[in-house]
Amino acid sequence: MACLGLAYWTILINFADKCLNPKNRMEPLEIIQKYYAVESDAYRILVSHSRSVADKALTIAKAHPEMNLDLTFIEEAAMLHDIGIFMCKAPDIDCHGSSEYICHGYLGAGLMRKEGYPRHALVCERHTGTGLSLEMILEHNLPVPHRDMRPVSMEEQLICFADKFFSKTKLGKEKEPDKIRKSLSKYGEETLTRFDEWCKLFLGE
Numbered sequence: 001m002a003c004l005g006l007a008y009w010t011i012l013i014n015f016a017d018k019c020l021n022p023k024n025r026m027e028p029l030e031i032i033q034k035y036y037a038v039e040s041d042a043y044r045i046l047v048s049h050s051r052s053v054a055d056k057a058l059t060i061a062k063a064h065p066e067m068n069l070d071l072t073f074i075e076e077a078a079m080l081h082d083i084g085i086f087m088c089k090a091p092d093i094d095c096h097g098s099s100e101y102i103c104h105g106y107l108g109a110g111l112m113r114k115e116g117y118p119r120h121a122l123v124c125e126r127h128t129g130t131g132l133s134l135e136m137i138l139e140h141n142l143p144v145p146h147r148d149m150r151p152v153s154m155e156e157q158l159i160c161f162a163d164k165f166f167s168k169t170k171l172g173k174e175k176e177p178d179k180i181r182k183s184l185s186k187y188g189e190e191t192l193t194r195f196d197e198w199c200k201l202f203l204g205e
């Protein structure tokens, strides 16, 4: 029953995406450039990080033809998943907004909905850690809306997974899974279990 509900929502969101974007084409950098000055450090960091995430996600997706993943969507959504960072306070990466950094996912999702891309918006708001459950949000009193923000579709899960391999401070340097586990441990056991499941699913480890 839950699967049917999920399939229904996926079809509905894809349909809305196609209606809003009839040519079904988009240029992620054009969208990013509406919100970031191209000469800024924030732009350079965002685009470099997002390119690394997109390349990692595409490499994994191409290694799994049986998953029948949407490669165009993966590339676009990976390039846009962090678009909300400029609204957060993170001076180290040239972001000077007022929100806490953990808010960048759902704030970016709001932007993507406004741009007319509800399917990409879900990737933005579902990529923090290995996703934020409503229980985690309430338990830790996180400053984000009270709804489940865990990745659902395979594309959402893959981009969230690929994102964990790249920081925004050591650009282009891929992290080892053990280092990722260490940094994810602050989110608790559920997060670590999810990451290990993804290592098996996507990397066969």
Ligand SMILES: [Fe+2]
Residues within 6 Å of the ligand: 049, 053, 081, 082, 163
């Ligand atoms: Fe990211």
